[in-house]
Amino acid sequence: MVNTGGDRRPKYQRIADTLREGIRSGEYGPGDRLPGENDLMVTHGVARMTARQALSVLRDEGVAEARKGAGVFVREFRPLRRRGVQRLAQRQWGNGRSIWSADIENRSLEVDRITVADEAAPDGVAAVLSLADEETVCVRRRRFVLDGKPVLLATSYLPASLVAGTAITQEDTGKGGTYARLAELGCEPVHFREEIRSRMPSKDEASQLSMSAGTPVILVCRTAFTDEGRPVEVNEMTLDAASYILEYDFDA
Amino acid sequence: MVNTGGDRRPKYQRIADTLREGIRSGEYGPGDRLPGENDLMVTHGVARMTARQALSVLRDEGVAEARKGAGVFVREFRPLRRRGVQRLAQRQWGNGRSIWSADIENRSLEVDRITVADEAAPDGVAAVLSLADEETVCVRRRRFVLDGKPVLLATSYLPASLVAGTAITQEDTGKGGTYARLAELGCEPVHFREEIRSRMPSKDEASQLSMSAGTPVILVCRTAFTDEGRPVEVNEMTLDAASYILEYDFDA
Numbered sequence: 001m002v003n004t005g006g007d008r009r010p011k012y013q014r015i016a017d018t019l020r021e022g023i024r025s026g027e028y029g030p031g032d033r034l035p036g037e038n039d040l041m042v043t044h045g046v047a048r049m050t051a052r053q054a055l056s057v058l059r060d061e062g063v064a065e066a067r068k069g070a071g072v073f074v075r076e077f078r079p080l081r082r083r084g085v086q087r088l089a090q091r092q093w094g095n096g097r098s099i100w101s102a103d104i105e106n107r108s109l110e111v112d113r114i115t116v117a118d119e120a121a122p123d124g125v126a127a128v129l130s131l132a133d134e135e136t137v138c139v140r141r142r143r144f145v146l147d148g149k150p151v152l153l154a155t156s157y158l159p160a161s162l163v164a165g166t167a168i169t170q171e172d173t174g175k176g177g178t179y180a181r182l183a184e185l186g187c188e189p190v191h192f193r194e195e196i197r198s199r200m201p202s203k204d205e206a207s208q209l210s211m212s213a214g215t216p217v218i219l220v221c222r223t224a225f226t227d228e229g230r231p232v233e234v235n236e237m238t239l240d241a242a243s244y245i246l247e248y249d250f251d252a
Numbered sequence: 253m254v255n256t257g258g259d260r261r262p263k264y265q266r267i268a269d270t271l272r273e274g275i276r277s278g279e280y281g282p283g284d285r286l287p288g289e290n291d292l293m294v295t296h297g298v299a300r301m302t303a304r305q306a307l308s309v310l311r312d313e314g315v316a317e318a319r320k321g322a323g324v325f326v327r328e329f330r331p332l333r334r335r336g337v338q339r340l341a342q343r344q345w346g347n348g349r350s351i352w353s354a355d356i357e358n359r360s361l362e363v364d365r366i367t368v369a370d371e372a373a374p375d376g377v378a379a380v381l382s383l384a385d386e387e388t389v390c391v392r393r394r395r396f397v398l399d400g401k402p403v404l405l406a407t408s409y410l411p412a413s414l415v416a417g418t419a420i421t422q423e424d425t426g427k428g429g430t431y432a433r434l435a436e437l438g439c440e441p442v443h444f445r446e447e448i449r450s451r452m453p454s455k456d457e458a459s460q461l462s463m464s465a466g467t468p469v470i471l472v473c474r475t476a477f478t479d480e481g482r483p484v485e486v487n488e489m490t491l492d493a494a495s496y497i498l499e500y501d502f503d504a
Binding site for chain 2: 249250
């Protein structure tokens with residue numbers, strides 16, 4: 001990025017820049033302790049308040065995190081690489097594997113806080129699914145926990161009339177999950193649209209995802225369409241941004 | 253999202269929830285003034301500090317913003333919809349149009365702070381572009397300003413040996429831009445990979461993008477490949493998250 005400030009920037013900013021550069025270059029790796037206030041006071045000849053401000057810049061940016069009584073550490077960042085296109089390939093769930101198994105390699109995944117309910121559709125969802133008036137949706141909520149860290153909240157909406165009586169209305173949707181069941185109903189999802197936004201989490205989201213301060217969420221809203229262009233599922237996902245890299249491959 | 257707290261949540265949280273629901277339902281639209289501290293004290297029978305905390309929850313989430321002396325307002329949000337796949341279609345830049353023209357409809361776009369330089373490649377970029385030792389890159393930096401609001405910082409890296417002597421090394425790359433020039437060199441970009449992350453902005457990024465507090469940036473790193481799989485450009489983009497929805501369409 002262009003440095004617009006040069007040497008006229010406040011001292012704590014320049015110290016923060018030096019530390020950030022040290023993190024970028026690998027001098028301080030993930031999980032390493034950064035120099036403390038006392039170190040910075042000596043190295044840069046500044047007051048404690050300036051040293052403290054420098055460290056808080058990096059905390060506010062989500063680059064570093066404070067651990068009580070131990071100091072300030074470089075954020076451990078071993079993100080999941082979520083390959084948007086490949087993970088939804090039909091050969092994946094068509095063979096009874098979960099979509100998730102494409103992402104997680106050999107890491108341990110648990111899905112918890114699963115709830116399934118028949119509910120009135122939120123306005124936006126009703127519009128996307130082209131529901132008739134009063135038509136309800138099957139709402140599947142769950143949380144994904146990777147290596148003990150919650151990384152994703154997901155809420156899927158499917159037309160209740162379509163999925164009634166199938167395993168989609170059960171906690172365990174069976175081999176290949178919801179998409180394999182939709183295929184059995186003659187509604188195989190073959191086209192997808194993902195919309196991506198980012199914002200700061202609500203208190204509730206931050207707590208459910210055990211997020212550290214200064215970290216945004218990524219919102220992914222996926223709509224799944226059949227061959228005839230019928231929308232059969234809307235899945236609203238909330239991702240801890242520190243846990244993810246999203247990747248999309250496509251041709252011109 | 254699942255409400256895990258119910259009525260045991262602190263009062264200011266419950267007031268914030270009510271206001272947030274009002275924003276979601278459209279009762280308070282973009283740019284509308286939210287009830288002030290005095291209003292909230294009366295409506296909810298709480299102390300000023302509680303009312304203030306409730307409003308600050310929404311500010312911290314980036315849902316609302318304070319305007320000095322005027323109150324707290326719902327964030328104006330008229331995001332750009334960036335269609336990841338369609339905007340890079342060859343017919344777009346092949347016909348002399350900029351990639352951007354697919355995004356902006358009839359809004360006014362200016363590109364400023366353009367710099368072009370021959371530089372040593374950052375390690376990550378050198379690896380992706382498979383550069384030889386000491387091979388330099390042509391670095392194009394610029395900022396995109398939409399309707400007077402800066403929304404995107406972009407830095408493109410291209411192998412200097414490839415683009416030497418072409419308009420890619422000039423501020424104005426000519427009709428169809430960098431991709432049309434690459435095509436003339438026999439290096440037409442036909443395959444793309446976009447990696448997406450999100451984090452809080454640095455002070456410098458927040459200032460260059462005129463961002464309000466509580467708003468993250470979305471980082472998009474695009475690599476463009478030729479038909480033979482040769483990587484010819486890495487473009488690191490920093491987007492104001494409040495200004496964008498990214499959309500990707502693809503088939504299973």
